[in-house]
Amino acid sequence: MKHLILSASLLALTVGAAAAQDVVRMGTEGAYPPYNFINDNGEIDGFERDVGDELCARAGFTCEWVTNDWDSIIPNLTSGNYDTIIAGMSITEEREVIVDFTQPYFPPAESLFVGLSEDFTLEGSVVAAQTNTIQAGYIAASGATLIEFATPDETVAAVRNGEADAVFADGDYLIPIAAEDADLMIVGEPVQLGGGVGMALRDGDERRAAFDAAITSMKEDGTLNALILEWFGPEAATF
The missing domain is CATH 3.40.190.10 (Periplasmic binding protein-like II)
Incomplete structure:
Protein backbone atom coordinates (compact mmCIF):
# COMPACT_ATOMS: atom_id res chain seq x y z
CA MET A 1 0.00 0.00 0.00
CA LYS A 2 2.85 2.38 0.88
CA HIS A 3 4.36 1.69 -2.55
CA LEU A 4 1.04 2.47 -4.21
CA ILE A 5 0.68 5.73 -2.31
CA LEU A 6 4.26 6.70 -3.12
CA SER A 7 3.78 5.87 -6.79
CA ALA A 8 0.59 7.90 -6.93
CA SER A 9 2.34 10.82 -5.26
CA LEU A 10 5.23 10.69 -7.71
CA LEU A 11 2.79 10.53 -10.63
CA ALA A 12 0.94 13.58 -9.32
CA LEU A 13 4.20 15.48 -8.94
CA THR A 14 5.28 14.51 -12.45
CA VAL A 15 1.96 15.57 -13.98
CA GLY A 16 2.04 18.81 -11.99
CA ALA A 17 5.57 19.59 -13.14
CA ALA A 18 4.65 18.87 -16.76
CA ALA A 19 1.60 21.11 -16.49
CA ALA A 20 3.73 23.90 -15.00
CA GLN A 21 6.16 23.56 -17.91
CA ASP A 22 3.26 23.99 -20.34
CA VAL A 23 2.36 27.40 -18.87
CA VAL A 24 4.44 30.23 -20.32
CA ARG A 25 4.23 33.67 -18.74
CA MET A 26 4.43 36.17 -21.57
CA GLY A 27 5.85 39.52 -20.50
CA THR A 28 4.97 42.66 -22.46
CA GLU A 29 4.85 46.40 -21.88
CA GLY A 30 1.23 47.14 -22.76
CA ALA A 31 2.07 50.70 -23.83
CA TYR A 32 3.41 50.55 -27.40
CA PRO A 33 0.60 50.30 -29.96
CA PRO A 34 0.13 48.64 -32.34
CA TYR A 35 2.69 46.14 -30.99
CA ASN A 36 1.06 45.91 -27.56
CA PHE A 37 -1.38 48.01 -25.54
CA ILE A 38 -4.17 47.82 -22.99
CA ASN A 39 -7.61 47.96 -24.62
CA ASP A 40 -10.82 49.52 -23.31
CA ASN A 41 -11.62 46.32 -21.42
CA GLY A 42 -8.34 46.49 -19.53
CA GLU A 43 -6.87 43.55 -21.47
CA ILE A 44 -3.52 43.19 -23.22
CA ASP A 45 -4.13 43.64 -26.93
CA GLY A 46 -2.29 44.30 -30.18
CA PHE A 47 -0.17 42.58 -32.78
CA GLU A 48 1.99 40.80 -30.23
CA ARG A 49 -0.99 39.50 -28.27
CA ASP A 50 -2.29 37.85 -31.45
CA VAL A 51 1.14 36.53 -32.41
CA GLY A 52 1.93 35.30 -28.91
CA ASP A 53 -1.36 33.45 -28.50
CA GLU A 54 -0.87 31.77 -31.88
CA LEU A 55 2.72 30.81 -31.07
CA CYS A 56 1.68 29.27 -27.76
CA ALA A 57 -1.11 27.30 -29.46
CA ARG A 58 1.26 25.93 -32.10
CA ALA A 59 3.98 25.12 -29.56
CA GLY A 60 1.55 23.42 -27.18
CA PHE A 61 1.88 25.98 -24.38
CA THR A 62 -0.68 27.89 -22.36
CA CYS A 63 -0.03 31.65 -22.39
CA GLU A 64 -0.37 33.76 -19.27
CA TRP A 65 0.08 37.45 -20.07
CA VAL A 66 1.66 39.96 -17.70
CA THR A 67 2.78 43.57 -18.11
CA ASN A 68 6.01 45.15 -16.96
CA ASP A 69 7.52 48.60 -17.35
CA TRP A 70 10.02 48.77 -20.21
CA ASP A 71 12.96 50.04 -18.18
CA SER A 72 13.03 46.86 -16.06
CA ILE A 73 11.66 44.37 -18.58
CA ILE A 74 14.92 42.45 -19.11
CA PRO A 75 15.96 42.30 -15.41
CA ASN A 76 12.53 40.94 -14.49
CA LEU A 77 12.83 38.27 -17.18
CA THR A 78 16.24 37.11 -15.97
CA SER A 79 15.03 37.09 -12.34
CA GLY A 80 12.15 34.76 -13.29
CA ASN A 81 9.12 37.03 -12.96
CA TYR A 82 7.97 35.80 -16.39
CA ASP A 83 9.31 33.49 -19.08
CA THR A 84 9.43 35.56 -22.27
CA ILE A 85 9.53 39.13 -23.47
CA ILE A 86 7.29 39.83 -26.45
CA ALA A 87 7.25 43.60 -26.48
CA GLY A 88 8.55 45.11 -29.70
CA MET A 89 12.11 44.30 -28.63
CA SER A 90 14.66 44.53 -31.43
CA ILE A 91 17.34 41.88 -31.62
CA THR A 92 20.74 43.42 -30.88
CA GLU A 93 24.18 42.05 -30.05
CA GLU A 94 24.15 43.86 -26.70
CA ARG A 95 20.89 42.23 -25.63
CA GLU A 96 21.99 38.81 -26.88
CA VAL A 97 24.71 38.86 -24.21
CA ILE A 98 21.96 38.80 -21.56
CA VAL A 99 19.04 36.90 -23.13
CA ASP A 100 18.35 34.39 -25.89
CA PHE A 101 16.25 35.56 -28.83
CA THR A 102 14.03 33.59 -31.15
CA GLN A 103 14.22 34.33 -34.84
CA PRO A 104 12.42 37.60 -35.68
CA TYR A 105 8.63 37.59 -35.87
CA PHE A 106 8.68 41.15 -37.24
CA PRO A 107 11.18 42.36 -39.84
CA PRO A 108 13.62 45.24 -39.26
CA ALA A 109 11.60 48.46 -39.40
CA LEU A 193 18.10 49.87 -36.70
CA GLY A 194 18.28 46.37 -35.20
CA GLY A 195 17.86 42.91 -36.59
CA GLY A 196 14.10 42.67 -36.43
CA VAL A 197 11.85 42.04 -33.44
CA GLY A 198 12.18 38.73 -31.60
CA MET A 199 10.93 37.04 -28.47
CA ALA A 200 13.46 37.05 -25.62
CA LEU A 201 13.87 34.15 -23.19
CA ARG A 202 16.29 33.43 -20.38
CA ASP A 203 19.64 32.10 -21.50
CA GLY A 204 19.39 28.35 -22.17
CA ASP A 205 15.58 28.10 -22.00
CA GLU A 206 14.79 25.02 -24.10
CA ARG A 207 11.38 26.40 -25.05
CA ARG A 208 13.07 28.74 -27.50
CA ALA A 209 13.29 25.88 -30.02
CA ALA A 210 9.53 25.31 -29.83
CA PHE A 211 8.82 29.01 -30.34
CA ASP A 212 11.30 29.16 -33.24
CA ALA A 213 9.53 26.25 -34.91
CA ALA A 214 6.16 27.94 -34.38
CA ILE A 215 7.42 31.21 -35.90
CA THR A 216 8.74 29.27 -38.89
CA SER A 217 5.37 27.60 -39.41
CA MET A 218 3.56 30.96 -39.20
CA LYS A 219 5.91 32.39 -41.82
CA GLU A 220 5.50 29.39 -44.11
CA ASP A 221 1.69 29.33 -44.07
CA GLY A 222 1.29 33.12 -44.34
CA THR A 223 -0.31 33.63 -40.93
CA LEU A 224 2.43 35.92 -39.68
CA ASN A 225 2.35 38.18 -42.74
CA ALA A 226 -1.44 38.37 -42.48
CA LEU A 227 -1.20 39.60 -38.88
CA ILE A 228 1.49 42.14 -39.80
CA LEU A 229 -0.71 43.57 -42.55
CA GLU A 230 -3.76 43.55 -40.27
CA TRP A 231 -2.07 45.56 -37.53
CA PHE A 232 0.43 47.70 -39.46
CA GLY A 233 -1.34 48.30 -42.77
CA PRO A 234 -0.75 47.35 -46.40
CA GLU A 235 2.58 49.22 -46.64
CA ALA A 236 4.19 47.27 -43.78
CA ALA A 237 7.31 45.20 -44.39
CA THR A 238 6.58 41.46 -44.39
CA PHE A 239 8.50 38.20 -44.60
Whole structure:
Protein backbone atom coordinates (compact mmCIF):
# COMPACT_ATOMS: atom_id res chain seq x y z
CA MET A 1 0.00 0.00 0.00
CA LYS A 2 2.85 2.38 0.88
CA HIS A 3 4.36 1.69 -2.55
CA LEU A 4 1.04 2.47 -4.21
CA ILE A 5 0.68 5.73 -2.31
CA LEU A 6 4.26 6.70 -3.12
CA SER A 7 3.78 5.87 -6.79
CA ALA A 8 0.59 7.90 -6.93
CA SER A 9 2.34 10.82 -5.26
CA LEU A 10 5.23 10.69 -7.71
CA LEU A 11 2.79 10.53 -10.63
CA ALA A 12 0.94 13.58 -9.32
CA LEU A 13 4.20 15.48 -8.94
CA THR A 14 5.28 14.51 -12.45
CA VAL A 15 1.96 15.57 -13.98
CA GLY A 16 2.04 18.81 -11.99
CA ALA A 17 5.57 19.59 -13.14
CA ALA A 18 4.65 18.87 -16.76
CA ALA A 19 1.60 21.11 -16.49
CA ALA A 20 3.73 23.90 -15.00
CA GLN A 21 6.16 23.56 -17.91
CA ASP A 22 3.26 23.99 -20.34
CA VAL A 23 2.36 27.40 -18.87
CA VAL A 24 4.44 30.23 -20.32
CA ARG A 25 4.23 33.67 -18.74
CA MET A 26 4.43 36.17 -21.57
CA GLY A 27 5.85 39.52 -20.50
CA THR A 28 4.97 42.66 -22.46
CA GLU A 29 4.85 46.40 -21.88
CA GLY A 30 1.23 47.14 -22.76
CA ALA A 31 2.07 50.70 -23.83
CA TYR A 32 3.41 50.55 -27.40
CA PRO A 33 0.60 50.30 -29.96
CA PRO A 34 0.13 48.64 -32.34
CA TYR A 35 2.69 46.14 -30.99
CA ASN A 36 1.06 45.91 -27.56
CA PHE A 37 -1.38 48.01 -25.54
CA ILE A 38 -4.17 47.82 -22.99
CA ASN A 39 -7.61 47.96 -24.62
CA ASP A 40 -10.82 49.52 -23.31
CA ASN A 41 -11.62 46.32 -21.42
CA GLY A 42 -8.34 46.49 -19.53
CA GLU A 43 -6.87 43.55 -21.47
CA ILE A 44 -3.52 43.19 -23.22
CA ASP A 45 -4.13 43.64 -26.93
CA GLY A 46 -2.29 44.30 -30.18
CA PHE A 47 -0.17 42.58 -32.78
CA GLU A 48 1.99 40.80 -30.23
CA ARG A 49 -0.99 39.50 -28.27
CA ASP A 50 -2.29 37.85 -31.45
CA VAL A 51 1.14 36.53 -32.41
CA GLY A 52 1.93 35.30 -28.91
CA ASP A 53 -1.36 33.45 -28.50
CA GLU A 54 -0.87 31.77 -31.88
CA LEU A 55 2.72 30.81 -31.07
CA CYS A 56 1.68 29.27 -27.76
CA ALA A 57 -1.11 27.30 -29.46
CA ARG A 58 1.26 25.93 -32.10
CA ALA A 59 3.98 25.12 -29.56
CA GLY A 60 1.55 23.42 -27.18
CA PHE A 61 1.88 25.98 -24.38
CA THR A 62 -0.68 27.89 -22.36
CA CYS A 63 -0.03 31.65 -22.39
CA GLU A 64 -0.37 33.76 -19.27
CA TRP A 65 0.08 37.45 -20.07
CA VAL A 66 1.66 39.96 -17.70
CA THR A 67 2.78 43.57 -18.11
CA ASN A 68 6.01 45.15 -16.96
CA ASP A 69 7.52 48.60 -17.35
CA TRP A 70 10.02 48.77 -20.21
CA ASP A 71 12.96 50.04 -18.18
CA SER A 72 13.03 46.86 -16.06
CA ILE A 73 11.66 44.37 -18.58
CA ILE A 74 14.92 42.45 -19.11
CA PRO A 75 15.96 42.30 -15.41
CA ASN A 76 12.53 40.94 -14.49
CA LEU A 77 12.83 38.27 -17.18
CA THR A 78 16.24 37.11 -15.97
CA SER A 79 15.03 37.09 -12.34
CA GLY A 80 12.15 34.76 -13.29
CA ASN A 81 9.12 37.03 -12.96
CA TYR A 82 7.97 35.80 -16.39
CA ASP A 83 9.31 33.49 -19.08
CA THR A 84 9.43 35.56 -22.27
CA ILE A 85 9.53 39.13 -23.47
CA ILE A 86 7.29 39.83 -26.45
CA ALA A 87 7.25 43.60 -26.48
CA GLY A 88 8.55 45.11 -29.70
CA MET A 89 12.11 44.30 -28.63
CA SER A 90 14.66 44.53 -31.43
CA ILE A 91 17.34 41.88 -31.62
CA THR A 92 20.74 43.42 -30.88
CA GLU A 93 24.18 42.05 -30.05
CA GLU A 94 24.15 43.86 -26.70
CA ARG A 95 20.89 42.23 -25.63
CA GLU A 96 21.99 38.81 -26.88
CA VAL A 97 24.71 38.86 -24.21
CA ILE A 98 21.96 38.80 -21.56
CA VAL A 99 19.04 36.90 -23.13
CA ASP A 100 18.35 34.39 -25.89
CA PHE A 101 16.25 35.56 -28.83
CA THR A 102 14.03 33.59 -31.15
CA GLN A 103 14.22 34.33 -34.84
CA PRO A 104 12.42 37.60 -35.68
CA TYR A 105 8.63 37.59 -35.87
CA PHE A 106 8.68 41.15 -37.24
CA PRO A 107 11.18 42.36 -39.84
CA PRO A 108 13.62 45.24 -39.26
CA ALA A 109 11.60 48.46 -39.40
CA GLU A 110 12.41 52.12 -39.84
CA SER A 111 12.77 54.43 -36.87
CA LEU A 112 11.51 57.97 -37.41
CA PHE A 113 11.80 61.44 -35.95
CA VAL A 114 8.63 63.36 -35.16
CA GLY A 115 8.75 67.04 -34.25
CA LEU A 116 6.99 70.37 -34.51
CA SER A 117 9.09 71.88 -37.31
CA GLU A 118 10.19 70.53 -40.67
CA ASP A 119 13.45 72.47 -40.22
CA PHE A 120 14.66 69.80 -37.77
CA THR A 121 18.25 68.61 -38.09
CA LEU A 122 19.79 66.06 -35.76
CA GLU A 123 22.96 68.04 -35.12
CA GLY A 124 22.52 70.40 -32.19
CA SER A 125 19.01 69.18 -31.40
CA VAL A 126 17.46 67.80 -28.23
CA VAL A 127 15.84 64.44 -28.96
CA ALA A 128 13.55 62.40 -26.71
CA ALA A 129 13.64 58.59 -26.70
CA GLN A 130 12.43 55.83 -24.46
CA THR A 131 15.11 54.58 -22.09
CA ASN A 132 16.93 51.32 -22.89
CA THR A 133 15.86 51.34 -26.55
CA ILE A 134 17.96 51.09 -29.68
CA GLN A 135 16.70 54.56 -30.56
CA ALA A 136 18.12 56.00 -27.33
CA GLY A 137 21.45 54.32 -28.07
CA TYR A 138 21.51 55.78 -31.56
CA ILE A 139 20.87 59.32 -30.33
CA ALA A 140 23.46 58.98 -27.57
CA ALA A 141 26.08 58.11 -30.19
CA SER A 142 24.96 60.78 -32.66
CA GLY A 143 26.18 63.86 -30.85
CA ALA A 144 22.67 65.23 -30.35
CA THR A 145 21.39 65.82 -26.83
CA LEU A 146 19.42 62.81 -25.60
CA ILE A 147 16.69 63.01 -22.99
CA GLU A 148 15.25 59.65 -21.92
CA PHE A 149 11.83 58.80 -20.56
CA ALA A 150 10.40 55.64 -19.04
CA THR A 151 7.35 55.45 -21.32
CA PRO A 152 6.77 56.21 -25.01
CA ASP A 153 3.92 58.59 -24.16
CA GLU A 154 6.33 60.77 -22.20
CA THR A 155 8.69 61.05 -25.18
CA VAL A 156 5.91 62.47 -27.35
CA ALA A 157 4.77 64.78 -24.55
CA ALA A 158 8.32 66.17 -24.34
CA VAL A 159 8.00 67.38 -27.94
CA ARG A 160 4.54 68.84 -27.43
CA ASN A 161 5.63 70.84 -24.37
CA GLY A 162 8.84 72.10 -25.98
CA GLU A 163 11.24 70.07 -23.87
CA ALA A 164 12.58 68.26 -26.96
CA ASP A 165 12.91 69.19 -30.62
CA ALA A 166 11.86 65.72 -31.75
CA VAL A 167 11.07 62.22 -30.56
CA PHE A 168 12.85 59.23 -32.08
CA ALA A 169 11.05 55.87 -32.02
CA ASP A 170 9.69 53.05 -34.17
CA GLY A 171 7.91 54.48 -37.18
CA ASP A 172 4.99 52.12 -36.64
CA TYR A 173 4.42 53.75 -33.27
CA LEU A 174 4.93 57.37 -34.35
CA ILE A 175 3.12 57.50 -37.71
CA PRO A 176 -0.42 57.18 -36.25
CA ILE A 177 0.41 59.74 -33.55
CA ALA A 178 1.64 62.27 -36.10
CA ALA A 179 -1.38 61.61 -38.32
CA GLU A 180 -3.79 62.43 -35.49
CA ASP A 181 -2.02 65.61 -34.27
CA ALA A 182 -1.94 68.56 -36.66
CA ASP A 183 1.04 70.08 -34.81
CA LEU A 184 3.27 67.02 -35.16
CA MET A 185 5.06 65.92 -38.32
CA ILE A 186 7.64 63.40 -39.46
CA VAL A 187 10.98 65.20 -39.76
CA GLY A 188 14.53 64.31 -40.68
CA GLU A 189 15.49 61.07 -42.36
CA PRO A 190 14.35 57.53 -41.44
CA VAL A 191 16.91 55.23 -39.84
CA GLN A 192 17.07 51.42 -40.03
CA LEU A 193 18.10 49.87 -36.70
CA GLY A 194 18.28 46.37 -35.20
CA GLY A 195 17.86 42.91 -36.59
CA GLY A 196 14.10 42.67 -36.43
CA VAL A 197 11.85 42.04 -33.44
CA GLY A 198 12.18 38.73 -31.60
CA MET A 199 10.93 37.04 -28.47
CA ALA A 200 13.46 37.05 -25.62
CA LEU A 201 13.87 34.15 -23.19
CA ARG A 202 16.29 33.43 -20.38
CA ASP A 203 19.64 32.10 -21.50
CA GLY A 204 19.39 28.35 -22.17
CA ASP A 205 15.58 28.10 -22.00
CA GLU A 206 14.79 25.02 -24.10
CA ARG A 207 11.38 26.40 -25.05
CA ARG A 208 13.07 28.74 -27.50
CA ALA A 209 13.29 25.88 -30.02
CA ALA A 210 9.53 25.31 -29.83
CA PHE A 211 8.82 29.01 -30.34
CA ASP A 212 11.30 29.16 -33.24
CA ALA A 213 9.53 26.25 -34.91
CA ALA A 214 6.16 27.94 -34.38
CA ILE A 215 7.42 31.21 -35.90
CA THR A 216 8.74 29.27 -38.89
CA SER A 217 5.37 27.60 -39.41
CA MET A 218 3.56 30.96 -39.20
CA LYS A 219 5.91 32.39 -41.82
CA GLU A 220 5.50 29.39 -44.11
CA ASP A 221 1.69 29.33 -44.07
CA GLY A 222 1.29 33.12 -44.34
CA THR A 223 -0.31 33.63 -40.93
CA LEU A 224 2.43 35.92 -39.68
CA ASN A 225 2.35 38.18 -42.74
CA ALA A 226 -1.44 38.37 -42.48
CA LEU A 227 -1.20 39.60 -38.88
CA ILE A 228 1.49 42.14 -39.80
CA LEU A 229 -0.71 43.57 -42.55
CA GLU A 230 -3.76 43.55 -40.27
CA TRP A 231 -2.07 45.56 -37.53
CA PHE A 232 0.43 47.70 -39.46
CA GLY A 233 -1.34 48.30 -42.77
CA PRO A 234 -0.75 47.35 -46.40
CA GLU A 235 2.58 49.22 -46.64
CA ALA A 236 4.19 47.27 -43.78
CA ALA A 237 7.31 45.20 -44.39
CA THR A 238 6.58 41.46 -44.39
CA PHE A 239 8.50 38.20 -44.60
